[in-house]
Amino acid sequence: MIGYTLRTLIKMAVTLFVIVSLVFFATRLSGNPVDFVLGVGITEDDKQLLIKYYGLDGSIWTQYWHYLGSILSGEFGLSFLERRPVSAIVAERIGPSLKLIFGTMVFTFCVSIPLGIAAAIYRDRLAGSAIMIIAFLGYAVPAFVLAIVMIMVFSYWLNWLPVVGNSTFSHYIMPTIAMSGMWVAALTRFTRNAMLDVLSQDYMRTARAKGMPERVVILKHGLRNASITLLSVMGLQIAGWIAAGSVVVESIFSWPGIGEMLVRSAIQRDYPVLQFGVLSVAVAVILINAAVDIAYAYADPRIRLAKGT
Amino acid sequence: MIGPVLKVEDLRVSFGGFEAVKGVSFELGARETLALVGESGSGKSATALSILRLIEREGGRITSGAVLLENDGGKTDLRHLREDALTGVRGNQISMVFQEPMTSLNPVLKIGDQVSEVFIRHRGMSKRDALAAAKQGLDEVRIPEPARRLSQYPHELSGGLRQRVMIAMALACRPKVLIADEPTTALDVTTQAEILRLIKSLQDEIGMGVLFITHDMGVVAEIADRVVVLRHGEKVEEAPVEDLFARPQAPYTQRLMAATPKLGEGSTTREAGLETVLSVDNLSTRFAKSKSLFRKADAGTLAVDGVSLTVRKGETLGLVGESGCGKSTLARSILRLIEPESGRVEVSGQLLTGLPPRQLRASRKNVQMVFQDPYASLNPRLSIKALITEPARIHGMVQAREIRDLAASLVSRVGLEEDAIDRFPHQFSGGQRQRLCIARALSVSPKLIIADEAVSALDVSIACQITDLMLDLQQRDGLSFLFISHDIAVVERVSHRIAVMYKGKIVETGSWEDVLRHPKHAYTQKLLAAVPSPDPARRRLLDDRLEHQDIAV
Known part of the structure; x- marks a missing residue:
């Protein structure tokens, strides 16, 4: 276990050095x-x-x-433009970014996992095919197109939702959906495949033979096993939102987060801000990867017990 | 029979357009053991899965008939029961145990969780009470240290223990009927004997009827009261077990009995030559654990531990042992498919160990292998002609224009029609595919064929034909075999000499008569005692005096 941890830490350090x-x-x-x-x-x-x-x-x-x-030495310098420590600038912007990413995460997982399970269970019926067709179409729409279309419809024409800022719940709706968009489609697909794989396993038959109601068979016996496959995909998704998704979506909605800051500092050649911003994003992505590794081991006792010894 | 608890009437089951079960009827009494016997495709598993209507999840459909469960004087037809009522019957009044203990338990849930959920579901117990009941259940199926098992995961248990967990789950609610679908097929004979004894004694305690599905006539003779023989989805015979074995009526039953190898029938081999074909001297193979930058490689385990053996021209050496004893590793080490750690292997006087890779490949044509799974061993995209002549082409032993002739002569040597050479593997049955695997091995005129569980996946009648073919080839061409199997009765049939392997070592070698009739090593004795005898008059496995003991190497 010590060797494993040490190896992971060295890998993280090397990755950070290369990025920096x-x-x-x-x-x-x-x-x-x-x-x-x-x-x-x-x-x-x-x-x-x-x-x-x-x-x-x-x-x-x-x-x-x-x-x-x-x-x-922990000195990241002052912003060329604002003459303030870059750490202070980034600290202000982490909160809004995290909230947006967390909202996106909750929305994506809550929508696509149930959809994927349903698509697997009803794979031979119309409902299953319909879910997969919608997911396929969703996958083809990039975040910025979805964002612009939503702004046109819900803000410009219908005047239902605000475009700029992050003060109320309704501010979150469009950025969250724009950022989730194609990920919902991808995760639905992944969930369906993982569940299809699990549904044909012998232990599912055992669970039914024990008299477990279908709900328990699917959620307890099935989803726990499918989640092992899903975890790695979910980790990639979160990393993707942090590194790329937020840059596009935050810029469109003028969201006061890290992504918008990165774009602005790049245009303005504000090196210290840009460098520290990218460094923070890299650290976040690496931490997410480590968290996924741990979660993976937790979900699959075969891995957990092998590493523990 | 004390009044039937389960009655199956004119059951018909279809998969798409194919009818797998064609009007099967039988009754099962309380405390009775009814064996449902048949080869693959007989519909025995489809019948078993239809009783609890699990067949619907496997893509099948019950098209007619009734499944009647005796219920406080009344009868419930499971075929028309609503889903929620049906889940109340499953695992409660009728339970099932399946063939594969390795895959039938959920890998991510603790044993305690999996056993206790039955009590929570059917007895409405609290989680705590259910766990206590689960512990008692594990104790009942004689699992050592039941309290510790509750927090273990399936992969931490051996196959035998897992099957005990399955039985504990099945018997949790004291069912009226236990359906056991090949529950011991994936287990070693000694473990099989323990599980059969366990089922029998719990049956007496609980007073349940047991529907035992199997292909193994030996197991039937050991445990059944009555037998139903199935073939192609139809019942061909039903009789009390003594009558069936003494006077089988249906021609199919008679054929099945004749094809079943019985321990003690003796070997059918002819005299072997004197010339030594294979000589293995003090061979050891180690499975090293993973090495890494931060951890020193530890010693690993010796899978093959100082093995010496010889095979002469025209001789078959049978190698028996249970799963994990190192038989397959030994076979692969001989060909250096796995690199041995030390020792010598000589084939016809040529030293294989220490040969550089190019020469090693050239010398491999003298030894060919036939594997267990004839489905996975043939590339589905190649024609038979290309498949069976491939070794000859690799070794440059055949010209392009001779390939057709070679393929034709090979298929006729293994008893197939010559037009087979232009077809593809999926057009052949399991037995025919194993013939093709043998033909492929023959293409380079080897001196020795290593058959690693080559007939274990086949139905008895097919297995019998394949071993006959091997004996034929031996007599005609003086071919030698290293015949590896866990099935001692088959080994007896084909072997001149037998080697018994246990924990990586050969514990006993000798002529088949010496080893099987006068076993010296304690492990050989234990192994032989665990083999079911296909004669109900000589049942012995259920004798409790045979309780398991550990053996030192």
Whole structure:
């Protein structure tokens, strides 16, 4: 168990290092922030002063070295534009992002798992086929298309739902659905396949032979087994929302979260914010993966007991 | 019979357009054991699953007939019972035990949870009371340390223990009828004997009727009171067990009896040659546990532990032993499909151990293998012609224009028509496929064939034909066999000499007569005592004096 944990930690550290380095070099390739921050008509002397002030003088390797050093000492720097510590900026934005992702997660799982089970049970009937056709169509609609269509219909024409902000429950409806969209379709499909696999197992016959009502057979004996397969997919989904989904959806709905911050800082060449934002997202994704591993072991006693010894 | 508790009348079951059960009727009395016997496709399992209407989940449908359960003087027809009432009967008044203990328990639920839910469902107990009852249930089926088992998962138990858990679940509510569908087929003979004894003694205690489905005439003779013989979905004979074995009436029953190998009938082999074909000397194979960066590789287990044996030209060496004893690992180690740790293997004077890969491949043509599962052993996308001549082509022993002739001569040697060579595996039955596997092995004119449980998956009458074919080939071509099987009666039929394997070691070797008639090692004696005898007059497995004892190697 100690070896396993140690191995996992080393893997996480290596992954983080690679991501941190990639982000550093990628941002340096995209132009000088000083040109962007300053307007026209500034003198060359002032410009050099600012470059030095931001720590952008010296070779790229010197900057990289300083950057790594400051990360290790927990110093993530100040935003070029806001002159505030980037950690404070990110801290403000984590809350709204987490709420949105959590809402999306609950919505996706609550919709697609029951649908997938139903599609498996009624696979030979019209209902089962209908669910799968809808899921297939849903999979073909990207989040930004869904978002824009919803804004057109529910905000512009019907005037039912607000577009910008996150103050009330109704603010959550459209971003949540936009972010869930194709994931609902994918998870429905995965659930159906996992359940179909489980339904034909011998232990399901045993459960029925014991006189268990169909509800218990499906939910207790079936879903517990299917969930082992589903967990890894669900982990990927959550990671996908954190890393990619929130960037698109938060930008469309001006949601004050990490994703919107990343886009803005990239456009404005605000390196410290961008770097720390990406680092936070990477840490979150890695943590989710670790959590899935643990949940996986919990769901499947064969793995749990093998690792425990 | 003390009044029937279960009555099946003119039962018909269809799968799509195919009728699997064609009007079967029988009665089962309280405290009676009725055996439902037949080969694959006889409809015996379809009948069993239809009683509790579990057949509907397997894609089948009861098209006519009645399943009547005696109920406080009245009769309930299960065929027309509503689903919620039916679940009240299942596991309560009628229970089932299935063939595969490895897959019949839910892998993610604790044993205690799985057993106690029966009490919660049918007896309305609280979770705590149900767990206490479950513990008592496990104790009843003689599971050691029942309290500890409650919090274990199925994969932590052996096959025999799992089947005991299944029985504990089935008997939890003291059912009137227990349906046991091949409950011991997947188990070793010694474990089978224990489970049969257990079912019998619990039957006496509870007073239930047992419907015992099996293909094994030996098991029937040991436990049944009456027997119903099924074939192609029809009842061909019904008789008390003594009458059936003494005077089988239906021609099919007679054929079935004749095909069943009986321990003690003797070997049917002819004299073997003197030349040594296979010589294995002190061979050991270790299964190492996983190595990793952070953990030192531990010693692992010796699956084959210093095994020595020889097979002569025209001789069959039977290798018997229970699952996990290392028989298959030994077979694979001989061919170096698994790399042995130490020891020597010589085939016709050529040393196999230590050969570089290229030469090893070339020398493998002298030894060919035939495996257990004839369905998985033939690539479904290749024609028979391509399949059975493949080894010869790999070893460069045949020209492209000779392939057809070679294939035709191979299929005729294994007793199939020559037009078989242009067909595909799915067009053949299990027995025919095993013939094709043998033909494929013959294509490179090997000196030795290793048959690893080659007839274990086949019905007795088919298995009998396959062993006859092997004996034929041996007499005509002087072929040698290493015949690996857990079925001692089959081994007796085909072997000149027998080696008994236990925990990776050969504990006894000798002529078939010495080993089977005068066994010296305690394990051989225990193994032989556990073999069911297909003669109801000589029942012995149910004798409690045979209670299990551990044997030192």
